Amino acid sequence: MIDTFALLRPLWFLAIPLVAALALRAAWRSAPLGDWGKAVDPHLMALLARRGAVLGGRRQANLAAALAAGLLALALTGPAVERPEAATFRNLDATVIVLDLSRSVTEGGRFKEARQAAQAVAEAAGTRSAALIVYAGDAYTAVSPTTDRDSIATTLFALDADTVPDRGTHPERGLALARRTLAESNVVSADVVLISDGDGIGQAAEREAAAIRDRGWQLHGLFVPAARALPPGAPQTDRAALDRLAAAGGGRAADIEAAGPVLDRVGASTAQHLAAGGYGVLAFADLGRWLLLLALVPALFLFRRSA
Template sequence: MSDFELLRPLWLLLLPFLAVLMLVIGRRPARLGGWDMALDPHLKAALQALGRVDAGRRGFAALAPLLAAGLIFAALSGPAVERRDAAAYRNLDGVVFVLDASESLDDGGKRLALQTAGRVGVAALQSRPAALVVYAGDAYVATDMTADTRQLGQTLSLVDGETVPDKGSRPERGLSLAATILAESGTLAGDVILLTDGAGIGPDAMQAAAEITGQGARLSVVVPGDIAAAETLASTGGGEVFRTPETQALASFLQEDARDRLERQDYPLLFRMDLGRYLLLLALIPVLLMFRRAAL
């Protein structure tokens, strides 16, 4: 089975010791704990006839405790298969798009290029939820965290230079608002995608990027061209820089990397079904046999 794996394989290191112990016990003759050497032979025979003395466990009954232990160790190793509904668990890895709505983007078609890149990114999210923040001199939530990414993409397309009444370019306001959205939505590992022409990126934006990484998320930047400040900001945020023509690279980044990142952050059970519980049920069979009592 190609999707089978062990979540905690080190537990299997105990199985060879159990195998050696089984071999030793299997070859050892059954004795009455040394009592057969102390009892008078006639008394021993009489007690056995009355059914008061167990002559000692042999075969499977003697090995039942070790068999149960072996099944328990196998269960603890975490045999698992991939969940068919794994995609539904991606809502733990949301995305916040932070779109620059300042008037400076109206020059040279920058706004259209950034919006096109943003729509491609939104279309690549599949089941990952997303939110949209717009900013200029201040920042506002245009769309809160939602799984309706089609509506979010339409909203992103409608943003223009008049959407935000506050003039200026304060990307740190948008980034701080994105960090708040991620925290309030309970996101375990998210992405913040800043779509900007690079204006206003300074120390405050770097501090906001550090806040985002402190929450276990990443900050990536989409810009129209080569902007040194954007490189520094993405480096601080643990993400990447994408130029507006690099829409396919942005889509791949959002679509393929999210699941691997959750698995690296010790959330493999979000994508795997641990079958160890069923092995524990099997271990009960030899355990119950240990409690058998001979009929009087």
């Protein structure tokens, strides 16, 4: 039930405490005469009271106004439920796995776990399309966007240190290829998951991460630690660089051994992904309009005329 409910504009919740504070202040000032008791001479006030010329404030009007304002603020938060047809928009949501096949990863002793992490990301994407990109000195599309998880698993099993003939580590090229793949597929919501040991991440990769975020997509990172000493001259792992890159891409970072935070983001429903990308109207039915009608009930009391 929680997965199918969302608040499209949650910041409007901040207006509810403000409405409550204003209502309490108004009720205090209206009982019985507000500040008039301080401004008018006591003897004159007593005379006016005897002649029936003094009418005390009414808390009821303030209560009706506060209730109407509170319902308006609640309506503006955008309480919504997932549309039954939200799953049909899965073609607008995709996942791209970018796997580092450089020497430091393939010879670091955790390459098998890195491939398993890539498969876990593909499985977390559910029925949405997923693509696999590999890189070292250059980047290549290993699997085009597909819903066939078996083809991704088969390709991952076949990867090794010689798959990419170009030596080096250029994650920015893998991210650039992922961005172009998503743009060509015309998706509106996407997760790009970089599986790397952090080597080679610099300003160029951070610019690609920012470009991915600016398109409304998210870039996550899964860190591959080295299980054994790398050969002489091999680049060293850099978890901090991967964390910075994920932050620049608006996503999460985690180790391949504890990939839960990233898998949870990838595995969120299509409706949640579309809402995060600003397309919540496609996936959620806004119930705020019905709360607006409900707010009319206490508002009617504000127009009541006294005898």
